[in-house]
Amino acid sequence: MGVFNLPRYRMYWDTRTRIPLIADTMNFNRFSRLRSFVHLVDNTSKDPDNLDRLWKVRPIIDIVQKKTQTISPSEHLSCDEQMVPFTGNLDIKQYIRGKPCPWGIKIFVLCNADGRVLSFEIYQGKKTNMAEE
Known part of the structure; x- marks a missing residue:
């Protein structure tokens, strides 16, 4: 859709x-x-640490991340940023000049050579929790 x-x-x-x-x-x-x-989360609850700006949709993000990590990686991998076009109001929305869709949500993506996503992290500004693995 x-x-x-x-x-x-x-x-x-x-x-x-x-x-x-x-x-x-x-x-x-x-x-x-x-x-x-x-419905993903109770609207009356709050993020206890105020560190995760995506706390309301975190359950679905975690499910998708677990599924993508079941794909076995190939020999050649690609790590890049991807913009998901978005023009609404959102505090993690980014503007990157020169992109085909300059306004959107920035996601760091690890992909196989055939383009299948192995892992991703949604950029939330300076507070982005980038796991060191």
């Missing part, structure tokens, strides 16, 4: 604007129910 940017969710299943990659995965009613129940 991030690639095929339609103004309404219903349009992904509509016969005139149907996107088979999405519509064939599940029906709209199931998608709506799942979307209404997705």
Whole structure:
């Protein structure tokens, strides 16, 4: 849905604007129910240390990181930064002149030669916790 940017969710299943990659995965009613129940963290709780700016979505980030780390690395690796385009309000949003999408969330990514992600770290400014491994 991030690639095929339609103004309404219903349009992904509509016969005139149907996107088979999405519509064939599940029906709209199931998608709506799942979307209404997705909640990552209690909004009334606070980050105890105020160090992790992504504390509300940290559970899902950790799950994705664990899955990417199960991929066996190849002989040739690439470590680079990647910009995830984002124009909304977010305190970790970065501006990097010269990038195709200059506004976004900066992520440091370790990839195989075929482009599969092995590990990543989302940049949060000076407070980014870069694990020394």
